[in-house]
Amino acid sequence: MNTLRSEWTKLRTSPGTVWLILCVVVTTAAVSVFASAVTTCPARGCALDPTKVSLTGVTLGQAVAAILGVLVVGTEYASGTMRLTLTATPRRLAVLAAKAVTVTAMMVVAAVPAVVVSLLAGRNLLPGNGFIAPDLGSEPVLRAAVGSVAYLTLIALLSLGIATLVRDSATAIGAVLALLYVFPIVALAVSDADFARHLKQVSPTNAGLAIQATQGLDDLPIGPWQGLGVLAAWAAGSLLLAGVLLTSRDA
Template identity: 55%
Template sequence: MRRELRAEWTKLRTEPGAGWLLTALAVLTAAAGAAVCASVTCPAAGCGHDTVRLALAGVQVGQAVAAVLAVLVAGGEYGTGMIRTTLTAMPRRGAVLAAKGAVLTGVTLPAAVLAVLGSLLAGRLVLPGRGFTAAHGHPPLSLADGPTLRAAAGSVLYLALVALLSLGIAFAVRDTAAAIGAVLGLLYASAVLPLMVGDPDWQLVLWRLSPSNAGLSVQATVNLDGLPLGPWAGLGVLVAWTAAALAGGGLLLRVRDA
């Protein structure tokens, strides 16, 4: 396993696209969060916004970058045929997937930390100017606040989980474009699907099954009782999706011809 890890790490750091995508993950997440914060106002006390969630809204953009990074850099060897070189050098296929997952997690986590810290900083700078002041019931964002820290840490994990989910799908689908389409469809279409059904029971079920709706409930800091799933239980839904994708992708990788 050490050799697989070392080889996959060498591959990733010698792929010029990886650095750009990781930078884009951090910058786009923070920039989108800042833009969302700049678009809302709080003219008086009790305007009812979840400022932490507003500041971290850019994660919904960042997840697309994390997915593209995972599919292109870690899973994109099928387009060139390099997967056959990889599996000739490292015939233990389970170890190859594990090493790719570990290296991908290892680079996504620091980028996600920067993305989240940048988002919170942007929110802290932008929100007071939009009326989110202590006088209106919105103290400045701070990681010293328990729920804010949980939302921040949860968002970092969310981005890493999306990357791993995408890796599993990439190995199941074996085509870059199809894999990116499948991941983005799963993340974004499942988020709006509950809005398209009338029946409230089905709405609730679909919401709870959606990896992005359920997963992003980890960002909530107000009205927790009103959420269909608690913050960590919601992230657990994404964990289940990720585990299923990795298990499915890993199984197919082991049994199929390369």
């Protein structure tokens, strides 16, 4: 409990953390509002999923979530204070677990209003562009909303694990952003349809964002909850490996 309180205090009192949390909210909501305002649906029908259009900002907000997850541990390695942290708390796995809990709490606080604003904007703006407004009380839309909050949180946890592994903020941010943005580009560039589908099934971005789909689920490379499970596996794997290395090497 003392370790958790200590990590919470460090995050809560860091000006950079507060600004990043606000940036997650503003970036996600602003891009979503813009997408809902400018995306149009032809009168003869539209293949675009209005819920996914409403939640477009998540694809950019995830970059800020990733940076937040990296800096939670990366700044301590950069400043050398990680040695003090691990000296004060010899149980290193407890330190990592406390950081994961605080990151989760911070991201939920940021992601919930961002997703709510995004969906409200979609409901109000999309009908004027030829879409049927997302039914915010329907199970698919609620699943997309809850899943988007979980998605942003898992991205931050994945980033926390990678930053703990490499112990360098710049390297960790580069690695995470490559996973989030370069991996999907590679999947699009592959000419073999089956191989491209497999890449999308294991990509943390493609698989994880399947949770936002409310239409055409049979055409997705992976189901919504299965896709979020793939991202959860990425996050859990990075944290597990980070825990192993954190306990086995010098600070």
